[in-house]
Amino acid sequence: MENLEFLDCSMTSVEDHELKEFVERHPKLKTVVAISTECNYSYIPTIDLLNYNSPGSTIKSLEYAITNNREELAEDCIRFIAEKLNTNHHRLNDSEITGFVNALCYVLREAKDERTKYEAIQCFATSSFFETKRFFELFWLEVPGIVKLLFKSWKHLHRSEIQRKTALSLLLSIFEKMVNFLRMGKILQDRLLYFVMERTVELSCKYPENIRKVTSILIEAPRLMSMDQYVAMCNDRKVIKALFEYAHYLITLDPSSYQQILETIVSHLNQASENTLNHLVSNCQAVEKCYEQIMLISYSPSTDSKNNLSKIVLRLIPFINLNDPDEKNKALMACSILSLLLAKNLIENREYVNTLLKEFNDSWGRSNILDCQNITDILNSIFTSEYSTDESIRFGLILIFKFINAFGWKPTAYWNWMKTTLEGIQNNEKWMRNTRESASSVLNEMSTIEKKWISH
Template identity: 50%
Template sequence: MPPPTLFQLAAKSLAEEIHKEKIPLDFPLDTKSSNAVFRELLELNPRNIKKLRTHYHQLSSLRQLDSKKCDIYEEDVMNLRKFNLISLEIGNYYIKLPKEFQRIDIVSLLKRAVNSNSRKMMIHLGFSGKEEFISGWEEQVFNERCQFSNFCNWFPNLRVLDISWARGLSTLEGIKNLKNLQVLMIRNVVIRGTGGYKELSELKNLRHLDVSCESERYGSFDRMIIFECLLESEVRIENLEFLDCSMTFVKDHELRRFVKNHPKLKTVVAISTACARISIPAIDLLNFNSTHSISKSLKYALSNDRDELVKNCIDVIFRKLDINHEQLNDLEISKFLNALCYVLREAKCKSVKYLVIYCFARSNFFQTERFFTSYSLEILGIVELIFKSLKNVEYISVQLNAHPLILSFFYRIVNFLRFGRILQDGLLSLIMEKTVELSYANREHVFLKILTKASRFMSVDQYKSMCENTKVMKALFAIAHKLIKQNSPAYQQIIEIIVSYMNQASENTLKFLVTNCQAVEKCIDQILMLSELPTKDSQKHLLHFLMVFSSVMSDEQLRKCYGGETIIRLVGVINTVGLRNSFEKTRALMLFSTLYLLLTKNLTEHREFIKMKIKEVSKSWSQSNLLDYHKMSAKILNALITSKDSTDESICSFLIFVSAFIYCEGYETNGCWNFMETPSEIYFENFPIREVFETVRTWRSMHGSQFCIKQDGSKMNRWFNQF
């Protein structure tokens, strides 16, 4: 397809501005400009057909009108008489009729729509193919009877005539008067009788003949007899070069006979016929006989808005890629891939696009080693094209139906991953972002399998990049919040995925989550919801999130998130009396690290309540029989004492809670406990500092060689050296 000319680009740009009402159509356009601009206006919105009535003086030079996609009302028909048209395609026509008359006759319609000058000058005339026309009712309504021969006499200079779907035609008698006719389209038109097509032989200039059918709205018997009647009429069209007999019941010997009778015939379209697997010497035969022919058939059907033929072509491609892909060479596979991508780019029919996506999601070839190794560089382009094509689909239902198929295709892609195999960075990011976006579209939680497997086989750089992908992180928190409300078993899995990314999330990412997706509020809600469930394993993760988020929150954000009764409700989920196991100690550690910060900054009105609960936890902790110093992780303590906001006092008070082993694996990231420089009065008020000193001495005596203070400055060293 050649690139658009400057004139075409200018016409499209002007039409867009007029459509958006940024430029008023208050100036006259010449013939060429009227034709081009109005064509673009109808592409933007078929309802712009009304501008022919409201802006007649500006568009009076219009000569070509294609209104196939427009709904034409009576006032529009009468208005067309004002224009001297040479090319007219008429769309769906709406008029109030008595109940017994449900169709419009072609001749009666044109009598009112086209003036005498247009009839003489008209070279192109067609109908939408969406109306079913019958003859006879106009005689009862208008007291007259118009025959097809009269119709032909009205338009003596026609070169292109499309009367597809016309009903009630018993003969084409009179068509011989169209001496200049080059293209005749009588798709889904049955002329019964041996002489119905006879006058076609007298059309010396006829080059293109379309006698094809469409099964969706056409009876099997009619499809069966069309080509048979054509042959019985002994038609000999002297200069015929192109024949479309798709979806008719033409047989092999009948087609060969027709070709023999037309020596100048060059191209025959026989898609979805009994001749779909044959070849005829010297004829470009569009059928399903070869990969090349299938691709050409698909492009022909698509360029002529033959949606049924397009679907049939896609079905053939699907079956070959599903069952026979091992018999196809790389060139054939590439042609089929290019054909499918071409449909995604060019198709206007929503169901056609859906079929292509179905092909990628269900055809066996797209889960083979061959696809992922030979076409790995093309996968990103395919995925991008799928979403670009759906973006232009107006019907939400089609998008919703396609989304589970897209997730299935994604799962095929990530299922290919193994150790040593990674996806392109751009493809991985796109899959992750679109997967979380489409998570609602799959009840079987395929999206979780995609996220889990993709996370497992990421490279180090990809993992770091994903930890900073705010779009994915925001969506993960939203998914978790939705799943817990549904009491879904998948909730725990999504939390595990969030944990893996939170460990390496930067300060900017954390701030984004706090500010833009209410991550803290969601965590608090989920902690409270989990307290009512038998399984509370995820609480430790959520409390960890709160601890991490608190280090980057402003005073105003902390006050907003933990104001009112929130603190009391949060503390209520923690067992502060009689810590029974490491899980309970972990939860207490996480929550009270956040409470320390609130007390230090004086951001809570429940100071006495918090201090009381801290005393209870401290007492329970000291009485716990879970003391296990040798299992304390050096990383945990290192994270605590190297925080940029730690002070001697905060470290000393907090070490009370690490006097025994606490299961905190995965929470050792530096900066988790960022306490304020200004100490709170609670730090030394009621805590056994001597016991803390003893704890540190014991720990250092056992793990001194492993201990390393990363933070520079003498304050930390002086504090530890005193032991």
């Protein structure tokens, strides 16, 4: 004992006067660890005392705890640092602040215990210092690396799914802080903004409890970017594709967020290049997703979502090749959406949509392809609306023609409804002659099919 140089009395009931007496009786003592004791704030000039009496001592205490796998001590140190960075950061100088932040990053890199990493993530998420102008100015070059380190640390949390979900909510709070910095009129580095956006959309459909935070980030970040950053983001295929998937995910879970994401998609597509738009049509099932969504909300009272879907489809439809057999189903879905919205009087440029439908009708007539779900809902809307046009009626007639040839005849109420509807169009002078003649042609086809079935 007379040669004792190191003592760890952390997490004991030792008091200040006892520790000082012990040090006096052991002159060779060099280091004492007194974390989580009554001596947390003691100072003994003759030894290296690891406790919370100064920022430097606190950092040494944390490093000691991590190095020696003392998880409880490490967590206690992190909570102490978190409190300092939350309430007293204005009393710390730049070097002390830098020491604390570097110590937290050290934890994220080196700690083996997941709970310890979680505490460090929580500190970044909840301490007010990390949303101040001072933080961004002091760590301007380091912020992208810190955010990536936080995301990497979250990905390695596997022990508890509850802890992992909670940590994700904290991580998204950190992403929100990055976005909120833009409100100060500042511009973040491109690599940081893109990382935040890409990681957010990557996580968007996996954890429904974070819908509000995810939606907030995806909506607010583009609004606050510089124009160059925004244009680049609008052509980030990974982000655009994920936005379509996220909208599809939200439609029944959160209609309000769904509407907001649709507005964001419309804005992105207005700035997207032709290559990006073509990629969405060809590789991302963007048209198919729009079709499924319009069928889900076709009878809902919300008109904003329908209007935005029409804008999306109008932006994508020029990139569908009507003469390519592989593109026919996409064209069918797109025109189904436009006809449905035309019937509901939710299309602003009706003349332009009629032109598109006419082009489609003239091309589609030579095709025998039909692969369109919920066709009955579309036909009902088209044929019963006062806002339908000749071209949308013709489109509906083409759908019926393909429908009856694809599925044949069965004595159902729907078959009878189609016949009655076609007879009404045939005899209504409101429609142009070629529209009425198209109705007659489909009626004749139905009659032929009926005779074949009856004779068999």
